[in-house]
Amino acid sequence: MYAIVDIETTGGYASGNNITEIAIFRFDGKEVTDCYHTLINPEQRIPSFITSLTGITTEMVEDAPTFSEVAQDILDFTEGCVFVAHNVNFDFTFLKQSFKTLDLNFERKKLCTVRLSRKIFPKLPSYSLGNLCGSLNIEITDRHRAKGDAEATVKLLKLLLENDQEKFIDQSLHRHSRETLLPAHLPREQFDALPEEPGVYYFHDHKSKVIYVGKAINIKKRVISHFSGKQNSKQSQRFMNEIYSVSFERCGSELISLLLESNEIKRYWPAYNRSQKRVVKNYCIYQYTDQQGYTRLSVGLIQKFQQPILSFRTAVEARTFLLEAAHEHQLCGRLCGLQKSSVSCTQASLLSSCKVCEQGEDLSRYNKKVARTVLTFAEQQVTLAIKQKGRTQEEYAVVLMESGRYLGYGFVPQDIACTSFEELKAYIHLYPDNQDVRGIIENYTYRADESSVMYF
Numbered sequence: 001m002y003a004i005v006d007i008e009t010t011g012g013y014a015s016g017n018n019i020t021e022i023a024i025f026r027f028d029g030k031e032v033t034d035c036y037h038t039l040i041n042p043e044q045r046i047p048s049f050i051t052s053l054t055g056i057t058t059e060m061v062e063d064a065p066t067f068s069e070v071a072q073d074i075l076d077f078t079e080g081c082v083f084v085a086h087n088v089n090f091d092f093t094f095l096k097q098s099f100k101t102l103d104l105n106f107e108r109k110k111l112c113t114v115r116l117s118r119k120i121f122p123k124l125p126s127y128s129l130g131n132l133c134g135s136l137n138i139e140i141t142d143r144h145r146a147k148g149d150a151e152a153t154v155k156l157l158k159l160l161l162e163n164d165q166e167k168f169i170d171q172s173l174h175r176h177s178r179e180t181l182l183p184a185h186l187p188r189e190q191f192d193a194l195p196e197e198p199g200v201y202y203f204h205d206h207k208s209k210v211i212y213v214g215k216a217i218n219i220k221k222r223v224i225s226h227f228s229g230k231q232n233s234k235q236s237q238r239f240m241n242e243i244y245s246v247s248f249e250r251c252g253s254e255l256i257s258l259l260l261e262s263n264e265i266k267r268y269w270p271a272y273n274r275s276q277k278r279v280v281k282n283y284c285i286y287q288y289t290d291q292q293g294y295t296r297l298s299v300g301l302i303q304k305f306q307q308p309i310l311s312f313r314t315a316v317e318a319r320t321f322l323l324e325a326a327h328e329h330q331l332c333g334r335l336c337g338l339q340k341s342s343v344s345c346t347q348a349s350l351l352s353s354c355k356v357c358e359q360g361e362d363l364s365r366y367n368k369k370v371a372r373t374v375l376t377f378a379e380q381q382v383t384l385a386i387k388q389k390g391r392t393q394e395e396y397a398v399v400l401m402e403s404g405r406y407l408g409y410g411f412v413p414q415d416i417a418c419t420s421f422e423e424l425k426a427y428i429h430l431y432p433d434n435q436d437v438r439g440i441i442e443n444y445t446y447r448a449d450e451s452s453v454m455y456f
């Protein structure tokens with residue numbers, strides 16, 4: 001149960017000032033169940049500037065009960081509730097001090113709708129109650145009167161509850177909030193040390209083995225979300241129990257986080273990533289010389305020992321590409337593995353005429369034709385550098401791709417110009433090339449603003 005409170009006072013700070021009005025709505029998270037509202041005689045004059053703000057005059061409160069007369073009501077009404085207010089410390093401090101003058105102790109769990117709004121609805125221009133209600137389309141009547149403001153705060157809290165995907169409300173209600181959320185074996189210091197920056201994080205088991213790798217724009221926030229989600233499945237319970245430590249690598253940007261994550265998943269093959277990440281088979285076009293001396297092109301899985309000329313995600317993509325190239329450059333379909341070798345190109349109607357199949361083309365002429373075709377493949381492969389934010393102001397990051405192959409990424413001091421590909425190469429850490437990382441880079445270059453991508 002929440003008690004949403006708003007008070008009006010004779011001034012902006014608690015010492016020397018008193019409460020002139022209070023409104024409390026009891027709210028069960030869905031509906032208002034009860035409302036308490038009264039003017040309070042502050043036993044002092046209300047300054048005129050306050051009257052002009054709230055509309056409450058000294059005359060209005062002359063016959064109202066004093067705080068001591070309503071103190072018990074307020075205690076009863078907020079008993080067992082979470083005390084909620086817009087800028088909770090203001091209202092709470094006033095009440096606490098008023099109770100103190102009566103030798104009463106006032107303790108409640110608190111929630112601040114300003115703080116929560118900043119977290120749940122970030123980047124709004126202002127978090128004053130009036131402006132927030134404007135931004136969030138909350139109707140507010142009787143502005144600067146306790147009842148009107150408290151009512152608006154109820155509506156705001158309702159919106160906050162509905163939009164609280166990161167469970168900030170639960171977290172704020174636990175005094176050692178994050179501690180209660182953390183997996184049992186994970187030391188709090190490790191969690192606290194996580195940066196709120198882009199990068200890759202690793203969960204380790206009791207033997208320090210990596211059991212999960214993830215990437216995030218905000219590492220800390222992402223790690224919390226693992227713990228605050230519903231953990232009712234057996235798998236997620238087991239996962240939580242196996243986490244003994246967390247480590248991280250700052251990346252400076254989302255792109256580099258994605259590239260590193262992809263590399264680390266392939267490197268560690270962590271147990272809890274396996275269900276999500278499919279094995280990517282890389283197909284390629286490769287070339288070899290057959291027994292007769294013909295240069296043949298073929299589509300196949302990439303093998304460690306061979307240098308693929310071009311690689312593709314699927315065999316179909318690779319075959320389609322080769323088919324088009326064969327048409328364009330008049331290569332023999334049989335020698336490109338596009339049809340059975342017992343059938344001639346014309347019979348298979350792959351090509352209208354094939355000089356190899358018709359016995360008219362000599363070997364060296366044909367091989368030269370294949371070599372020229374392969375050269376055109378290489379022309380399609382880009383050499384580029386992508387510039388990204390570094391981990392600090394003093395550096396920037398580059399991702400390099402050379403002739404279509406991913407080389408790796410690195411961090412370059414700001415005073416080194418990003419103009420020479422060869423010079424940039426000296427700063428990068430080499431990473432294995434594969435279709436996944438090429439896909440990540442391709443996706444990026446499609447969407448990126450042109451200033452961050454340089455073609456060489």
Ligand SMILES: [Zn+2]
Nearest residue numbers: 332345354357
């Ligand atoms: Zn042929």
